[in-house]
Amino acid sequence: MLTVKGLCTEYVNERKQAIRAAHDVSFDVPPGKLFTLLGPSGCGKTTTLRSIAGLERPQAGEIRVGDEVIYSSARRIFVPPNQRGLGMVFQSYAIWPHMTVYENAAFPLRVGRRRRFSRREIDERVNRVLATVDLAELAQREATKLSGGQQQRLALARALVMEPRLLLLDEPLSNLDAKLRERMRFELKRLQRELGITTVYVTHDQSEALALSHAIAVMSRGRIEQIGTPREIYERPVNQFVADFVGSSNFLDATVRAADGANGFYRVESALGVMKALGLEPLQADDKVVVSVRPEDVHLSEARPDGENVWQGMVDQKVFLGESVDFQVVVGERRVQARAHPSLRTRVGEPIYLRVEPEKCVALKA
Ligand SMILES: Nc1ncnc2c1ncn2[C@@H]1O[C@H](COP(=O)(O)OP(=O)(O)O)[C@@H](O)[C@H]1O
Ligand SMILES: [Mg+2]
Structure with missing residues (x-):
């Protein structure tokens, strides 16, 4: 038209x-x-x-x-x-x-x-x-x-x-x-x-x-x-x-280690450690990438979850927003933003686990 x-x-x-x-x-x-x-x-x-x-x-x-x-x-x-x-x-x-x-x-x-x-x-x-x-x-x-x-x-x-x-x-x-x-x-x-x-x-x-x-x-x-x-x-x-303008995101600088299977997934190394991420275009070992992770895709739990891309951190800050709570979690040197349901009551200073589905970790070429 x-x-x-x-x-x-x-x-x-x-x-x-x-x-x-x-x-x-x-x-x-x-x-x-x-x-x-x-x-x-x-x-x-x-x-x-x-x-x-x-x-x-x-x-x-x-x-x-x-x-x-x-x-x-x-x-x-x-x-x-x-x-x-x-x-x-x-x-x-x-x-x-x-x-x-x-x-x-x-x-x-x-x-x-x-x-x-x-x-x-x-x-x-x-x-x-x-x-x-x-x-x-x-x-x-x-x-x-x-x-x-x-x-x-x-x-x-x-x-x-x-x-x-x-x-x-x-x-x-x-x-x-x-x-x-x-x-x-x-x-x-x-x-x-x-x-x-x-x-x-x-x-x-x-x-x-x-x-x-x-x-x-x-x-x-x-x-x-x-x-x-x-x-x-x-x-x-x-x-x-685009990732930053449309919604907010955690951006992790990372380096590609190797492909993980044939369906676009890669092992990449970021400040959080080695993780599995989805490449939007073909990537090579040693490519520099930025891994974008939306706060609402970071699952928080007090018990250690199964699966890949699991990290342990410490709650650094919490902001109550009514229908959700924004958490700042420190993992090693990194601060990760996560959005959780208000029923999660973990307090500032307490340990917490983070988990992100590999397909929600989007690797963008840096
Ligand atoms: N009549 C004009 N004369 C000179 N510069 C203009 C004029 N209109 C817009 N611009 C410039 O063109 C750019 C794009 O403006 P615009 O299309 O209005 O952006 P947006 O609608 O996305 O805010 C800006 O840098 C703006 O300053
Ligand atoms: Mg305008």
Whole structure:
């Protein structure tokens, strides 16, 4: 549905230097899917989205929506933004304060230059879209008298009312408080699924990306580091940046000793000692790697467990988080972070065993 190929977008800064905000960005979004650009502030997410919308002029690349080329540097094609048939919601969504909910949603239909809508058509479309986002009851209310979440849904309704073939959302939930943000997350997901509308979603919030997306592209400094399903990104990060940005991880410097069987496992030596880890690419003896282990994959117990990758340590710190407890455990010289169930009552200063499944020890090339 959407294909972005080799997209490069630069800005010129005050000192007339070119800033590569998006560099060689390529991805595909199949029809009806939600694709997320995830990365820290300044990594080029908004630039990529605005390039798709036609609000920036890229230096190179090609963008297609369905069969239509909307941008191509090689063929000198640049379809203007209002002819791209896209809906967009920005981080700072601006609803019109002096209008009602209904009028806000009808606004794009009234000013749309692509075609004129009859009064009846406008009425039908607005009522449908307000029902979709659950605002039908508030149609006549002044837009400023809506709550944050309702304003958010109104901004979405306004983007949907033109029935765009592609929806572009730039951090649409970032203005909301934590509780509402989580609820809107589920609403967005439901809406996107019900409408089956192809969506590109931008966020710096990894849990939002994991919860919402069919696929995620993790970006850093203008480039895509990895594209994959939420599970792939989380469980099989291709490098330390991705592993660190998406969730938190223990990173152990290690050296490969030998392959362990033929299914991608290796014996590696880290500060914890020799352990069994999963290599994401073929590794050789003496290769330097970083083994990434998620805190929730470190099993803690007071009795010595069976199995591989078992170490003994000492509880150094505990932080109670309600549904879980974060433990800092010292093993030799290393500090390992583990997340455990609150029923584990081992106290600071007491010994404890750690165990990690080999397939949860992901060896990344250093
Ligand atoms: N209009 C602009 N002029 C100059 N530099 C810009 C402009 N917009 C963004 N940038 C720079 O481009 C880079 C990417 O920005 P942006 O795409 O907004 O990142 P993100 O949305 O991931 O936070 C940043 O270094 C930013 O400072
Ligand atoms: Mg941005």
